[in-house]
Amino acid sequence: MMSNKTPQKLKDSLLSLDMDATMEQVDFVVKGDADVTVQEAVDAVAEALEVVGKRFQGGEWFLAELVYSGEIAKSAMELLSPLMSSGASQPLGTIVVGTVAGDLHDLGKNIFINYSKSAGFEVVDLGIDVPVEKFVSAVDEYKPLALGMSCLLTITSEEVGKVIEGLKDRGNRDKVKVIVGGAALTEEFAREVGSDAFAPDAITGIDIIKKWIAS
Amino acid sequence: MDFKQRIMTAMNHEEPDQVPVMGLIMDPSTVNQIMGKEPVDFVAMIKNPDTKDSIKDMMNQDEFWNSTYQSNWNDALESSLKLGFDANWTIYAFMQLVEDSESSLGLVWHDVFGRVWEMGSDNKGNLILNYSRPLCPTEEAWEAWVEEKAPIFEKAIEYATDFHKKLVDDYGDRIMPIGCAAPGIFENCWQPIGFVEFTKFTFQKPGFVKRVIDFYTDYYLKYLEGVMRSGVEVVLGGDDLAQKTGPMMSPEMTEKLFGESYRHIAEAVHKRDRKFIFHSCGNIYPLLDKFIEWGFDGIITMEPTAGVELGKVREHVGHKLVLIGNLDVSYLLVKGSRQEIEDAVKRAIKDAASGGGYILSAAHSHPYVDPSRLEWMVEAVHKYGKYPISI
Incomplete structure (x- = not known):
């Protein structure tokens, strides 16, 4: 017992x-x-x-x-x-996450997903090698509070900016917070391409999103 | 001093005539630009039903694979010579093209170790390969793989030895090939299994993990002997022990699992009177003491994007390790101005070159590293890197 x-x-x-x-x-x-x-x-x-x-x-x-x-x-x-009884615990919100086009890494993304779910978020995993349009459409479809992009390769880092431009073109940029992370990215790069935050690791990323909710 | 004396003097923590420069040239994009060659759009040929099968058949012939691979590395060393490098890394890989329904191209590369590599193209149409997934996610799958591939494992050592010997014979009087030994033990242990599964096994099946590590250590040491027999004087071990924020495993866990293997490697290299330099991406600060304990002669990379600062590393390790690298490849050697590159070179020399023991190099390589900027890097070393250093 x-x-x-x-x-x-x-x-x-x-x-x-x-x-x-x-x-x-x-x-x-x-x-x-x-x-x-x-x-x-x-x-x-x-x-x-x-x-x-x-x-x-x-x-x-x-x-x-x-x-x-x-x-x-x-x-x-x-x-x-x-x-769990349905409605016993409302999710904190939805996060759409994926690894940018041309990049096949999924370890960091999957850690982020695992911990986000445990923290109470609903997570939509777009997978790896995700084209710009798929990110943009997912924001339309799921109306998440945050969009997370993972990028481990320097040669694919330009994709991050393309997704943000795609969100702007669709008129959705101000409707979703964008957070980015991965070996190829830096705080400075994240700022330059117009994301809302840079996460050096999955745990910090979740902390940042929680702060967005709180504020 | 010639290129070899310059490198070896620095490797012995003495001051050469000038700070040596090592290249990490290997990407077809960089090589083609330097050699004035047009990209070969391999992915387009794979996509074309008329050429797909013949490409596959051709690439899977050992002789064709080895001659193509050798030719690519000849070009890499020619490129390095044109840029004025004193040394360049040389890496052998043996792969086979395999049908794969999970891949959008229908074909992927399998390496001998049980890893799947997907193909893509850079912005100029050159082939790029990315590790995508493991082939041996269970104990049974791993055992079956190593048993089935045993003849190829042995063959790969033979091919690697020949590859390095040809490069030493053909280029050794003009540039130092820094021969890469087999892919790293840590990477080779987890990548064929997958990091999540491998991590689970370290906690749940330590006996199996020990068997995997022992297998690759044994294999690595044999491969290493071959590379050293080829005449390579400085051996490079590539093994990414860290990621952006720190080591993948704690230094204690890394020591427990892999410490003995790394000690054996360093001992084997020193027994043949060679030098061993170790490459790991990521934030390697917590592992610096281990690198010294394991007997490594030097470390290469020190990624600025992972927050690694050359001056801090030198301060921590003193002259117990030769330091190589640290020039940023996320911005500086891709888009940086001549002035920015000159400033970065001056800073690197100031931070690490006093007393020898520093070889200037890019932190890493990738297809978007710009050859013109590598030229500016070399020019700056020649301008500011004369000993005695007076920056």
Whole structure:
């Protein structure tokens, strides 16, 4: 029987990078053997990922820990999410994200998606090698609060500016915040092409979007 | 001093006559511009149903692959000579064109290590290749791959040795080929499996991960012997241990998993009285002490876009490592003005060249690096890089 210490145990096991122990706690919740609600368990996972993010940003943890804790959280959420009553928790908003045309990298994008979902965002993943038009149309279709573009290659960095121009041409630039990140980009570049923010890593990107909501 | 004395003097942390310059020339775009050649639109030929199959058949013949590849690198070294470099990296790869329904072109390259490379074109129509996905995402798939490809693994060493030997024989009296050993152990361990799956395995299946690392370490050491037998005096190990904000794995985890492998590599190189320089993209600050501990002679790249500053690296490592690179390729060597390039070269020399142990170079290469700007870079080194440095 799970005790009311379950959320703490869930957090502790996730932060110890212990997949088995985390899933054991989740299993208690799924079977109804816990005296905590599914929502409380979900909140515990989200809180643990907040700590992961801080450890990563503080240089205490690295990409491997970030990826693995994200995978543990994903496994936990795959079991917990279907049990959430509909409307129990409204998403913070929608983010459309993709890797620009010509670029096939997806690691950073996928980390961003994993953590954004755990933080409570609805995420539309356009994938890799995404043409300008697909980004622009997705903004039309999903009306997201933010559009995220990942770009790892210097030779494809021009695509970022093209997407922003495409948004302007469609009259949508002021309807969506644009955030960009990836090895090829810098704060200065992001500013020059007219994006709203540059994210040096996935966790900072999510922090920035949360601040946009708050303001 | 000739080019070789200049490089080796700097590699020994002594002051040569002037700061040496190393090139990272390899992209067809850069080479074609320097050599005055027209781009070969390989992707268009693959898209054309009339030529697709014959291209595939031709490229999959070892002899044709090797002669084409050798010819491309001959041009790369010719280009480097034209630009006035003292050295240039030389990298061998063995790949095969394979049908692939996931690819929009219907064909992708498979390398011997289990990685898929997709083709694209740069803005001039030259071929570019990008690592796209792993072929061995499970333990079973990895085991099957290495068993099936065992003959090709051995063949690739033979081909790499011949490739480097030809370059040393044909160009070694005019420029130093800095021979790249096999693709890095870290990259070769995770890229055929995928980073997410590999990371999971490090926590869940450490025995399998150790087997993968041991396999590639063993292979790397054999490949390295071949490269050194070719006459290459400075060996380059390319292995991206870091990304934009820091190492992919903590220094402790990197040490635990890969430390022994890197020590073996450095020992093998030193046993043959060669020098070993290590390339990693990304923010490598937290790994600098490891590079020294592992016995590396130098490091190359130090990406400015990942926040790496040459002066800070020199301050941290002193003269325990030769430093190579750090000239920005996101803006400076693509669009920078002559004055900006001159200023950057002066700053690099000031930050790292005192006492030797610095070789000036672009941080990396990509198709949009502009040859004219590389020329300005070399001119600036010749203007400001004479020892004793007086900047």
